[in-house]
């Protein structure tokens with residue numbers, strides 16, 4: 001078992017849960033660095049063995065369709081969860097942390113839904129939980145917030161954190177495509193999933209915003225604390241609205257924003273909204289699948305991080321860095337930040353509940 005003070009064994013062995021876009025890139029990245037790093041793969045869990053064999057993953061490590069058994073195997077020192085979704089990811093991650101087995105995940109939905117519970121569990125068993133690639137893939141926004149800016153009071157976080165919707169918006173803008181045509185093109189090149197709801201309705205961005213807010217505020221907001229436009233995400237954007245913004249020297253971007261409301265976390269605001277930004281601003285000039293995040297702190301002022309917020313290479317970069325951090329005994333992604341609680345419901349939710357009574 002890995003120890004918090006640094007890996008004491010001769011070789012660190014991972015159980016890789018998922019061999020899809022990210023899992024395959026992690027497997028290949030590790031295979032080429034296994035000797036140098038002393039990190040090996042005990043097995044790779046997938047649903048479709050034939051697909052994984054066709055991708056050559058069986059030549060890297062044994063395949064299994066039982067992720068829970070792989071994660072619990074005595075051969076495994078660190079669980080790397082890259083399946084996505086809540087089930088079976090949540091019970092497996094929970095069992096690993098309970099058993100004192102470190103976990104790396106890129107699963108923002110898991111963290112946005114169960115972050116408070118998982119953090120409390122990881123702290124109680126003194127087991128590392130790392131998730132750099134859950135937001136903006138390998139762009140190191142989690143590490144920067146948790147470690148490099150810890151002297152700051154973070155006042156706001158604002159940015160483009162969903163590459164699929166940014167690709168659609170910017171193609172509608174530059175090529176004059178309709179929303180439906182841009183979405184179909186995004187699906188054709190593998191940017192948008194067959195079911196694009198989570199991306200285009202802003203749910204994926206909302207989950208990432210919750211993770212960023214936890215590191216900035218010290219409390220885990222619920223996904224229900226994020227406010228959306230009436231037509232959520234980019235679903236209400238039309239070619240006419242884009243052209244109209246253009247006449248004002250502006251562009252439309254789907255902006256995820258967290259605003260610090262002060263000592264009372266229920267006054268923080270979280271939103272994912274299509275917003276006009278100046279065409280020549282850094283947000284306005286972020287095109288295609290790029291991500292750009294502006295973190296504002298009382299000491300640092302505005303700090304901008306930008307890069308590939310999705311894709312196999314960038315996401316594998318964050319996952320592999322997390323593995324190296326575990327090997328060095330660096331602990332969880334929240335670093336030395338104090339334990340976080342679940343955030344109280346914001347005033348607008350309480351008011352809506354009172355109104356409903």
Ligand SMILES: NC(=O)c1ccc[n+]([C@@H]2O[C@H](COP(=O)([O-])OP(=O)(O)OC[C@H]3O[C@@H](n4cnc5c(N)ncnc54)[C@H](OP(=O)(O)O)[C@@H]3O)[C@@H](O)[C@H]2O)c1
Pocket residue numbers: 017018019020021022023045046047048049051065066067081082083084085087088106107108109133134137309310311312315
């Ligand atoms: N793709 C990106 O650019 C990106 C960026 C940042 C974060 N992430 C996150 O990384 C995670 C993985 O994303 P991805 O794009 O790699 O997804 P993906 O391509 O759909 O891969 C998922 C993998 O998990 C396997 N899997 C799913 N459920 C399973 C189960 N019950 N038992 C065994 N294997 C199972 C799948 O097997 P089969 O293929 O055989 O079904 C597949 O190998 C997600 O949490 C995602 O949000 C992705």
